[in-house]
Amino acid sequence: MKLSTFKNGIHPKSFKHFSNRKKIEEMQVPEEVFVPLQQHIGKLAKPIVKKKDEVKTGQIIAETDGFISSTVHSPITGKVKAIDEFDHPSGVRAKMIHIKKTVDDEWELIDIPKNWKDATKNELIEIIKKAGIVGLGGAAFPTQVKLSPPKGKPIDSFILNGVECEPFLTADHRMMLEYTDKVLTGMAITMKILGVKNGYIGIEDNKPDAISQIQKRVMDLNYDFKVIPLKLKYPQGAEKMLIDAILKRKVPIGGLPMDVGVVVNNVGTVFSIYEAVTEGKALVERVVTVTGDGVKEPKNILARIGTTFKELLEFSGGLKDETNHIYMGGPMMGVSQHSISVPMIKATSGIVCSIEKSVNVKVSPCIRCGTCVRVCPINLIPTKLSRLSELSKYDELGKYEIQSCIECGSCLYSCPSNIPLVQWIRVGKLKSH
Ligand code: SF4
Ligand code: SF4
Numbered sequence: 001m002k003l004s005t006f007k008n009g010i011h012p013k014s015f016k017h018f019s020n021r022k023k024i025e026e027m028q029v030p031e032e033v034f035v036p037l038q039q040h041i042g043k044l045a046k047p048i049v050k051k052k053d054e055v056k057t058g059q060i061i062a063e064t065d066g067f068i069s070s071t072v073h074s075p076i077t078g079k080v081k082a083i084d085e086f087d088h089p090s091g092v093r094a095k096m097i098h099i100k101k102t103v104d105d106e107w108e109l110i111d112i113p114k115n116w117k118d119a120t121k122n123e124l125i126e127i128i129k130k131a132g133i134v135g136l137g138g139a140a141f142p143t144q145v146k147l148s149p150p151k152g153k154p155i156d157s158f159i160l161n162g163v164e165c166e167p168f169l170t171a172d173h174r175m176m177l178e179y180t181d182k183v184l185t186g187m188a189i190t191m192k193i194l195g196v197k198n199g200y201i202g203i204e205d206n207k208p209d210a211i212s213q214i215q216k217r218v219m220d221l222n223y224d225f226k227v228i229p230l231k232l233k234y235p236q237g238a239e240k241m242l243i244d245a246i247l248k249r250k251v252p253i254g255g256l257p258m259d260v261g262v263v264v265n266n267v268g269t270v271f272s273i274y275e276a277v278t279e280g281k282a283l284v285e286r287v288v289t290v291t292g293d294g295v296k297e298p299k300n301i302l303a304r305i306g307t308t309f310k311e312l313l314e315f316s317g318g319l320k321d322e323t324n325h326i327y328m329g330g331p332m333m334g335v336s337q338h339s340i341s342v343p344m345i346k347a348t349s350g351i352v353c354s355i356e357k358s359v360n361v362k363v364s365p366c367i368r369c370g371t372c373v374r375v376c377p378i379n380l381i382p383t384k385l386s387r388l389s390e391l392s393k394y395d396e397l398g399k400y401e402i403q404s405c406i407e408c409g410s411c412l413y414s415c416p417s418n419i420p421l422v423q424w425i426r427v428g429k430l431k432s433h
Contacts, residue, residue: 003205005231006241008377010410012167012234012332014206018291018298020170024178026302027315029105033075033306034086034096034343035061040134041141042068047097053080056108058282061097064129070142071132074099075284075304077106089309089328089342090335096343099306109280116189116277124193124277131276132283132346136268137161137172137237138329140347143269147193153258158191159246161266162203162210163230163237166330169350171287172267174300176203176210179271180217186270188223189277194263199225200246206232234332235408239264241377253378253404268349288344290316294323294353309340309351325354332409364417372411372421378404382411386421389428397432405429 037045045062055061055074062072078101088094110130113119119127129144149155160183164172175183191199201218203211215227228246230236240251242264249260257264265273268286275281284305291298296317303312309326313319319326319340327334328348337351344351372382381400388396402425411421 003229003231004245005233005236006244006377008375008379008410009233009235009241010375010413011232012413014232015168015292016170016173016206018168018293019289019300020173022170022174022299024174024287024300024302027304027307027312029076029101030304030307030311032078032081032098032100033304034098034308035072035075035306036088036094036096036343036345037062037072038094039072039140039305039346040070041139042066042070044095045069045072047083049080049097051080051082054078054102055080055099057105058110058284059108060130068142068145070134071130071282072097073132073282073284075306076101077104078102087339087342089337089345089348091338107281110276110282112277112280117192121193121195124189127276128273130282131272133269133272133276134283134346135266136272136286136346136349137266138333138347138349143265143273146263146265147190149258149263154261155194155196155258155263156261157198157200157247158187158194158196159242159262159264160187160199160201160225160270161237161239161242161264162201162207162214163242165204165234165237166332166334166349168291168330168352169289170291171289171300171349173207173210175267175271175287176207177213180213181221182274183267183271184214184217184221184223184225185278186272186274187225189273190263190265190270197224199223201225201227202230202242202246203227204232204236205229234410235377235406238377238406238408240406253401283346286346286348288312288348289350290353291350292353294320294325294355296320303344305346306343308343309337312344312351313340313353319353320355322355323353324357327352332413333407361418363419366417366419369416371414371416375410375414377408377410378406380405382421382425383419385428386419386424389424389431394428394432397428402428402432
């Protein structure tokens with residue numbers, strides 16, 4: 001069978017074997033959590049608790065501030081110890097609410113209808129907003145905004161993103177296997193909100209067990225969703241690549257999926273939608289993969305937001321003595337970590353630990369081989385963007401569509417001269433915005 005895919009891209013080693021057969025383990029409720037006010041794209045949430053306040057699990061502790069913002073909840077039952085700046089996994093100091101556990105969970109749940117099928121679109125969106133759901137594939141865009149496209153942008157298709165193309169990560173794979181029915185119900189709820197009939201589930205063909213499990217349950221439960229096996233290629237899970245592979249629609253440069261009538265959500269996000277709408281649970285926990293050759297027992301873990309990396313690593317048997325690197329996310333788009341005291345946030349899909357020694361990678365001049373241009377899935381000219389940014393010629397970057405770069409890292413991965421293309425492009429994006 002010919003598998004669907006997109007043009008260009010690369011084939012990095014997948015390293016999924018560390019954890020793709022490990023069942024999801026639920027971690028004990030941590031003794032303390034550090035909950036950042038910024039865990040999403042958009043405006044910082046506004047704290048509504050103060051030091052010494054008692055809070056329940058699922059209680060709102062910070063409210064949305066503006067249209068693009070997201071609610072933040074307490075992941076445990078306890079007492080607010082401080083609202084202060086702590087180390088954030090993005091590498092900066094950021095405002096967080098530090099809570100110490102007092103008793104085991106006492107939940108505060110969101111009001112939900114008896115049957116979600118009887119709820120209106122607006123009622124369902126309000127629950128998602130109250131639950132603080134954001135895109136869990138890494139982008140952390142507030143979901144209530146994504147599911148409310150403006151009037152001039154009619155949506156006809158929804159794609160469930162089960163690709164998880166980033167090397168090492170297996171959380172979505174395990175959720176498709178272990179939480180199948182909940183994921184499919186979350187997809188049905190999302191499609192009801194969008195008012196669309198066409199539902200697609202894209203899964204790379206390195207997860208044949210997930211493809212057959214999802215296909216089976218789609219048939220058993222009488223859903224009219226189409227399961228689309230996709231060719232193994234990076235970055236197949238990027239929204240634009242997924243839409244191209246499944247629907248053969250091209251999102252215009254500088255555009256969004258809604259410009260071609262599509263909304264894409266990943267597996268973790270629709271699972272959270274299921275939990276909010278049918279159980280009244282806010283987004284206070286997620287599945288995270290702790291993996292790599294630098295950790296003793298790689299695992300997929302259901303853990304509370306705000307749990308420190310240190311605790312997650314201890315739950316995974318601890319770090320090996322020879323561990324050299326830790327990333328949040330995978331090695332292609334992840335963020336290198338300098339401390340394990342940082343907390344997991346809503347966007348933490350994985351913690352990847354590596355024993356690979358730092359080698360002084362020698363950067364050489366560009367040899368104009370064109371490889372970076374051939375692999376770029378967005379058809380940009382990475383060498384040009386990087387060079388203009390390095391020369392501080394930020395005014396010229398717009399005409400080369402720098403803002404369309406999805407920072408997938410394919411160009412950097414392929415460059416024989418080891419030029420830090422993505423790093424220069426990131427600088428250029430910031431300076432020319
Ligand atoms: S220029 Fe951007 S989108 Fe293109 S390969 Fe490089 S990082 Fe990916
Ligand atoms: S891959 Fe590297 S060496 Fe080749 S053209 Fe691009 S920047 Fe130059």
